[in-house]
Structure formats: C-alpha cells, structure tokens
Amino acid sequence: MLPASLDEAVEALAATPGAVPVAGATDLMEAVNAGRLRPAALIGLGRITELRGWRYEDGGTAVLGAGLTHARMDRPDFAALIPALADAARTAGPPQVRNVGTLGGNVATAAPAGDTLPVLAALEATATLARAGSTREVPVSHLLTGLDPLRPGELLTWVRVPLLNAPQVFLKATGRSGPARATASVALVLDPARRAVRCAVGAVAPVPLRPLEAETWVAGCIDWDARGEDGATVIDPAAAAAFGEYVAGACVPEVLPDGTNEGLAQGAARVRRTVSVLARRALGRALK
Amino acid sequence: MTTDSIGFGHVDLGTDPLAQTPPTHDVVGGGAFGGDARPCASYTLRVNGFERPVTDAWIGESLLYVLRERLGLAGAKDGCEQGECGACSVQVDGQLVAGCLVPAALASDSEIATVEGLSAGGTASDVQQALADSGAVQCGYCTPGMAMAVHDLLQRNHRPSEVEARQALCGNLCRCTGYRGALAAVQVVAEARGAVDELPEQEEPEQADPPEAAAPSAVPVAVPVQSAADLSLAGEMPLYADSEAWVEAEQPHPAQPTAAGTGIGVGIDAVADYGVDYGDGQGVGHGVGHGGAATTHQTGVYEPADYPPYPATPPYNGTPPYDGTPYDASYDATFEQSRYEATPAHGTAHDGPPFEGTPAHGTPYTQTPAHGTPYDSAAYENATYETATYETSTYETSTYENPSYDNSTVYEHTGYDGSTPAHGIPLPEDDHA
Numbered sequence: 126m127l128p129a130s131l132d133e134a135v136e137a138l139a140a141t142p143g144a145v146p147v148a149g150a151t152d153l154m155e156a157v158n159a160g161r162l163r164p165a166a167l168i169g170l171g172r173i174t175e176l177r178g179w180r181y182e183d184g185g186t187a188v189l190g191a192g193l194t195h196a197r198m199d200r201p202d203f204a205a206l207i208p209a210l211a212d213a214a215r216t217a218g219p220p221q222v223r224n225v226g227t228l229g230g231n232v233a234t235a236a237p238a239g240d241t242l243p244v245l246a247a248l249e250a251t252a253t254l255a256r257a258g259s260t261r262e263v264p265v266s267h268l269l270t271g272l273d274p275l276r277p278g279e280l281l282t283w284v285r286v287p288l289l290n291a292p293q294v295f296l297k298a299t300g301r302s303g304p305a306r307a308t309a310s311v312a313l314v315l316d317p318a319r320r321a322v323r324c325a326v327g328a329v330a331p332v333p334l335r336p337l338e339a340e341t342w343v344a345g346c347i348d349w350d351a352r353g354e355d356g357a358t359v360i361d362p363a364a365a366a367a368f369g370e371y372v373a374g375a376c377v378p379e380v381l382p383d384g385t386n387e388g389l390a391q392g393a394a395r396v397r398r399t400v401s402v403l404a405r406r407a408l409g410r411a412l413k
Numbered sequence: 414m415t416t417d418s419i420g421f422g423h424v425d426l427g428t429d430p431l432a433q434t435p436p437t438h439d440v441v442g443g444g445a446f447g448g449d450a451r452p453c454a455s456y457t458l459r460v461n462g463f464e465r466p467v468t469d470a471w472i473g474e475s476l477l478y479v480l481r482e483r484l485g486l487a488g489a490k491d492g493c494e495q496g497e498c499g500a501c502s503v504q505v506d507g508q509l510v511a512g513c514l515v516p517a518a519l520a521s522d523s524e525i526a527t528v529e530g531l532s533a534g535g536t537a538s539d540v541q542q543a544l545a546d547s548g549a550v551q552c553g554y555c556t557p558g559m560a561m562a563v564h565d566l567l568q569r570n571h572r573p574s575e576v577e578a579r580q581a582l583c584g585n586l587c588r589c590t591g592y593r594g595a596l597a598a599v600q601v602v603a604e605a606r607g608a609v610d611e612l613p614e615q616e617e618p619e620q621a622d623p624p625e626a627a628a629p630s631a632v633p634v635a636v637p638v639q640s641a642a643d644l645s646l647a648g649e650m651p652l653y654a655d656s657e658a659w660v661e662a663e664q665p666h667p668a669q670p671t672a673a674g675t676g677i678g679v680g681i682d683a684v685a686d687y688g689v690d691y692g693d694g695q696g697v698g699h700g701v702g703h704g705g706a707a708t709t710h711q712t713g714v715y716e717p718a719d720y721p722p723y724p725a726t727p728p729y730n731g732t733p734p735y736d737g738t739p740y741d742a743s744y745d746a747t748f749e750q751s752r753y754e755a756t757p758a759h760g761t762a763h764d765g766p767p768f769e770g771t772p773a774h775g776t777p778y779t780q781t782p783a784h785g786t787p788y789d790s791a792a793y794e795n796a797t798y799e800t801a802t803y804e805t806s807t808y809e810t811s812t813y814e815n816p817s818y819d820n821s822t823v824y825e826h827t828g829y830d831g832s833t834p835a836h837g838i839p840l841p842e843d844d845h846a
C-alpha cells in the first residue's frame with residue numbers, strides 16, 4: 126500500500142497493527158532477504174511527497190522530511206545548509222542504496238554505524254513522531270538510546286536541526302576505499318554564535334557518543350575572533366591534537382593499564398587512535 | 414525456495430517466532446490472507462514499458478526475485494541479496510536501485526527498466542557493446558548490473574570524469590575484470606555519443622515504445638497473463654529451453670558477420686548462447702548476451718534480410734579431409750580475424766584510455782588512506798598537503814554568508830567534486846598536528 130499523504134499513512138498504520146512502514150527498504154529488505162523479518166503488511170512511504178523535502182522554521186531551524194534520500198542530501202543546495210549531514214549521506218553506501226535510503230530509515234534503524242546519527246547527535250536534532258491524531262517531539266538522542274523509543278504505530282515524520290551557518294565536518298573511517306560502513310566516525314559542528322564546538326563519535330558504541338568535556342575545553346582554546354582571517358592561527362596544533370586524544374579517551378574505553386595489549390584491548394587501542402585522528406582532523410578542517 | 418511453494422503452497426509458518434501479528438486489514442494489494450504468516454498480493458508491474466501481472470506473490474518478495482522467477486527476466490543477477498554487489502541493479506522510476514532491496518509489491522506503480530530493455534532493438538546497446546569490447550566481461554555475472562549502472566550514469570551525466578565514473582560504479586562489484594574495462598567502456602560510450610549527438614537520451618528504454626505498450630495501467634485486469642509464447646518482444650522473452658519459441662542457436666560460422674553487423678559481436682553471441690544453454694535463469698553472461706540472444710530468438714523466425722547470405726561454399730564442407738592438400742590459408746586468416754581480433758581476450762590490453770598508476774577504486778593506497786584513516790600519522794606531516802585546495806571551500810566563502818537558499822533550483826549534476834572526500838576521491842589531507 127502506498128499512501129499519498131501523511132494522514133493516510135498514519136491511519137493505515139493504526140488500522141494494521143502488524144504493518145511495517147517502508148521508506149527506501151534498504152535496511153528492511155536486507156532483513157527480509159536474510160530471513161530476519163517477515164512483514165505482515167507493508168506500508169510504503171515513498172509517495173508521501175511532503176516528507177521528501179525540507180522547510181524552514183523561525184529561529185534558524187530546518188525541518189527535514191524523514192523521506193529525504195541520501196542522494197538528495199548529498200546535493201549542493203542541501204550541503205550548503207547542513208554540510209555534515211551531506212557528507213554523511215555521501216558516504217552512506219553505494220549509489221544504488223543512497224538513491225532510495227532515507228534519513229528517517231537511518232534513524233529508525235538506529236544501527237551503530239548509521240552515518241547520519243552522529244551528525245544529528247552533534248546538531249542536537251529533535252524528531253517529530255506522528256500517530257493517528259497526535260504528534261510528539263523527542264530529541265533524536267532519546268530515540269537512539271531507547272530512553273524514549275519509537276512506539277508501535279508511530280511514524281518518524283520530521284527531523285529538526287538548527288541552521289548554524291558555520292563549518293561542519295563529518296569524517297568516517299572504513300575498512301576499504303569503496304562504500305562501506307564506518308568503523309568509526311566523527312561529526313563536528315561549530316556554533317560561532319555561542320562560541321561552542323559540538324562533536325559526536327559514531328560507530329564505536331551502540332549509539333553516537335558526545336564527549337561533552339572535550340567540547341567545552343576545546344571551545345576555550347579557539348581564538349574565535351581570528352576565525353576567517355587570512356593566515357590566522359585559530360587553534361594551536363598541539364591543542365587540536367590534545368582534543369583528538371581527549372575525544373578518543375572519552376569515547377573508547379581505556380586500554381589495560383599494565384600495557385599488555387591483547388585481544389580486545391588491542392582492538393580498542395586501534396579504534397582509539399582512529400577516533401583521535403578523525404577528531405583532530407575534523408577540528409582542523411572546521412577551523413580552516 | 415521454489416516459485417510454487419511461495420505462489421501456491423502457502424507454507425504454514427504460523428508457529429515461526431518471527432511471524433508477526435497477522436494483519437486485520439488487507440494492506441498490500443488484493444490478496445492478503447488474514448492469519449497467514451505469508452500474506453500475498455497480486456499486482457501489475459510495468460517493466461520496460463510492458464504491463465506484467467504478478468499473482469499471489471508473497472509481499473516480502475524482492476523485485477529481483479519477481480523479475481527472475483515470476484516474469485522470466487533473468488538479466489538482473491542475484492549476487493548477495495544484501496545490496497552489496499550491484500549485480501541486481503535495475504532502474505525504478507529512472508533511478509538506479511538494487512533490485513534485491515525493492516519490495517516488488519510496492520513497485521507496482523513505478524516504471525521499471527531492466528537490462529533486457531537496454532537491448533530494445535534486438536541488438537546490444539552501445540553500452541553493452543562497449544563493455545564487451547573493452548574487456549569488461551569475463552564471467553559476466555556482474556555485467557547486467559554494470560550495464561545498468563553505466564547506462565544510468567550516462568543518462569545523468571553525458572561526460573563523466575574518471576572520478577565520477579568510479580563513484581557511479583562503486584556499488585557494482587566485479588570479481589573478474591578489475592573495473593578497468595568498465596571504466597574504459599564509460600568513456601568509449603560517452604565519446605561515441607558525444608560524436609554522434611545531439612540526441613542524448615536516444616537509448617532510453619522507455620522510448621522503445623512497442624505497440625502493445627499503449628495499454629496504460631488503467632486496465633491491468635484486462636491484460637492476460639502472458640506466457641513465453643505470446644511475447645514477441647525484443648529482450649522481453651523469457652528464454653527457457655522448453656518454450657515454443659526456443660530456437661537452437663546457430664553454429665557460429667567462421668566468416669559470418671553477426672547481428673551486431675561488425676564482426677565484433679561474435680564474442681557476444683558466444684556468451685549469450687552459453688548463458689542460454691543453461692536455461693535455468695542462471696545463465697552466465699545473460700545480461701550482455703541477451704541482446705545477441707534476443708536477436709536470434711526474438712520472434713522465433715530468422716529474418717534472412719538481417720543476415721548476409723552464407724558463403725556459397727561453407728568452409729567446413731569445402732575443405733577436404735586431411736589429405737596432404739595445402740590448407741586454405743585465406744580461411745584461417747578470416748577465421749582469426751572475425752573471431753578473436755576485435756574482442757580482447759582475458760587480460761589483453763584494451764585500447765581505452767590508460768589507467769596506469771591508479772589502482773582499482775581510484776585511491777592510491779600509498780598516498781591517501783581510506784576515508785581518512787591514518788595508517789601512520791607521521792606520513793601525513795607532508796608539506797604538500799598543507800597548501801591544499803581546501804582554501805577554496807565553497808562552504809566558507811559564498812554559501813554560508815548567503816542565507817538566500819533557493820529551494821526551487823533544479824540541480825544540474827555538475828560532478829560536485831567539492832570539498833569533502835567521498836568514496837575513492839584522493840583529497841589533500843589537512844593535518845594539523
């Protein structure tokens with residue numbers, strides 16, 4: 126069934142308890158093909174055109190439709206708005222998947238390696254969930270952590286993100302040069318109005334992690350007034366490197382103190398180093 | 414899982430812990446069964462311009478499965494069913510997608526274009542021909558998907574750069590050829606079309622528009638279930654060895670120009686026949702081969718006009734048995750030429766643009782680590798990276814300061830080789846420490 130409007134979709138979902146909403150189906154069909162899911166009914170969201178775009182709201186907020194595809198978010202007009210999300214969308218799988226895979230599906234699936242998730246966490250995005258007759262607003266991080274999960278019969282309709290008009294970076298480490306899921310990723314956004322840096326680390330834990338202390342610390346190290354001036358040193362390279370270590374230390378558990386790095390500890394050390402470099406580079410790019 | 418057990422058997426899976434609450438309403442199509450753990454639906458797919466009814470199909474069936482097993486269109490291949498390999502690539506509403514990840518029941522009001530539609534005229538399309546000529550086909554399993562990906566790329570971008578081509582093909586895995594042939598084929602076709610031009614979209618499959626396609630989706634009920642016998646459509650016909658339309662492939666004749674009319678097509682026909690011989694829908698090389706195969710079998714009748722007449726004396730008959738008579742050297746020459754020269758064999762260097770120094774996927778391993786992962790951070794202190802093109806970032810200079818976002822602008826694909834690394838683009842790293 127392919128409802129053409131949000132109301133129809135929400136009603137169909139309420140009327141059919143076992144039904145599964147289907148956006149791009151890239152995660153869904155993967156599960157169906159692997160025998161992990163046997164849907165009782167399918168409700169296709171692809172024809173709900175209102176969810177496939179975005180709009181602006183007062184207070185410098187963009188309201189993104191859950192049906193925005195990765196391919197759409199990768200385009201320059203969107204990249205100008207929320208560069209980190211565009212960067213994340215650009216690396217989220219091969220073209221065949223990005224042509225149909227959606228923002229809403231990425232959030233609803235909430236895979237650890239979901240590429241838009243650290244960006245939404247860094248942007249402190251909120252999601253609108255709709256059910257027949259009512260809607261509610263939930264921070265995306267609450268959705269992801271399960272603090273306030275998507276309930277049966279609910280559709281993710283909109284994702285609200287602030288328009289910061291400042292550099293944002295998303296960097297991702299993978300196992301190969303072609304499209305692949307992240308082994309670690311870092312999203313970093315600058316908020317010059319508040320003189321703040323916000324950073325989230327993806328794929329190293331079940332949900333994106335925010336190294337809050339490191340953020341506050343590094344915001345104090347940045348020469349905000351020098352930003353944009355030619356040849357100015359906005360941040361001491363040593364501070365940027367320390368920021369990387371700080372972020373990695375906050376997000377990846379300690380290596381064994383006795384130095385006998387074996388098994389898990391060794392893997393953790395590698396992820397740590399990856400996160401540290403990604404965070405340092407992300408900061409460097411954002412402040413360039 | 415056979416077609417029968419899904420289509421008619423309605424296997425009882427009620428005890429399966431995975432089975433969800435049965436639907437109380439008929440949500441997909443007309444055939445859902447309340448209480449059945451495998452709800453079914455009937456719908457009509459519009460494939461390459463033709464209405465193809467599908468009855469009583471489980472709603473979880475992928476488009477790939479339905480195309481191959483129910484509609485007999487075995488061009489798209491099943492490589493992984495997980496979206497990783499691209500062998501199942503088809504276009505849905507003009508967009509390249511993995512057929513294995515599309516629920517067929519939800520594609521019922523979409524335009525579906527498959528590799529069979531590429532060869533609408535009965536011959537291989539320019540893309541397929543170029544793939545074959547460039548040595549992009551070995552086992553052929555990836556080829557239908559590759560052909561669709563190249564076709565899709567060239568529809569959107571008439572002059573793709575090397576990097577754009579690599580990005581466009583990065584979802585199509587090929588275990589045999591190493592991608593050089595496919596990348597060369599992209600350039601060959603782009604150049605050829607650029608030279609012929611200005612009819613850029615001339616090989617759009619939808620525009621093949623055979624007479625039967627006039628029936629719009631308004632009358633799906635009236636469309637009878639088609640069998641192989643009443644399909645006389647180029648590339649549309651399921652070729653099974655037991656079908657009435659089946660015609661044994663002809664012995665390749667040494668000096669015989671093929672349907673492609675160039676002599677180059679011999680290789681293609683050989684592949685096609687090979688694939689068809691398997692007759693189980695798993696035929697190797699079916700995709701590219703299909704053009705050739707369809708030419709031969711299209712209507713079940715040979716059109717003499719399309720084929721230059723046979724030589725009066727077929728060489729096999731005319732050559733006396735080994736009796737000391739000197740061998741006819743001219744025959745040998747002809748044979749060699751038509752059969753092998755124009756089609757590079759495995760590993761033969763092709764004539765395309767050289768790719769020296771660039772490994773597959775476009776990332777020079779020695780210089781740029783995958784996606785910015787450092788293998789050794791010391792290596793990136795390199796001063797060349799510091800002076801990078803990053804200074805000219807469009808985010809910084811223009812767009813950020815200008816909040817007049819024009820939502821209505823239609824984006825022309827410009828390649829967008831801008832500011833951040835996507836798959837396989839070597840970018841200068843800005844290392845700060």
Ligand SMILES: Cc1cc2nc3c(=O)[nH]c(=O)nc-3n(C[C@H](O)[C@H](O)[C@H](O)COP(=O)(O)OP(=O)(O)OC[C@H]3O[C@@H](n4cnc5c(N)ncnc54)[C@H](O)[C@@H]3O)c2cc1C
Pocket residue numbers: 145146147148149150151152153154155170191192216217218219222225226227228229230231232233234238239240241275279280281282304305306307495496497514
């Ligand atoms: C080969 C391959 C590579 C991939 N690589 C990456 C990658 O690198 N990075 C990455 O992040 N992801 C990757 N993915 C995962 C996938 O493409 C993304 O998660 C995508 O965003 C999912 O979106 P979708 O629209 O396809 O979701 P669907 O498959 O349609 O839906 C997924 C789940 O979310 C639910 N859902 C969808 N939309 C809504 C909604 N609006 N409201 C409520 N529930 C909803 C569905 O019911 C379903 O349970 C990859 C997938 C494949 C197959």
Ligand code: FES
Pocket residue numbers: 490491492493494495496497498499500501502511512513514
């Ligand atoms: S079979 Fe669909 S991508 Fe491999």
Ligand code: FES
Pocket residue numbers: 549550551552553554555556586587588589590
């Ligand atoms: S997989 Fe590409 S030719 Fe064999």
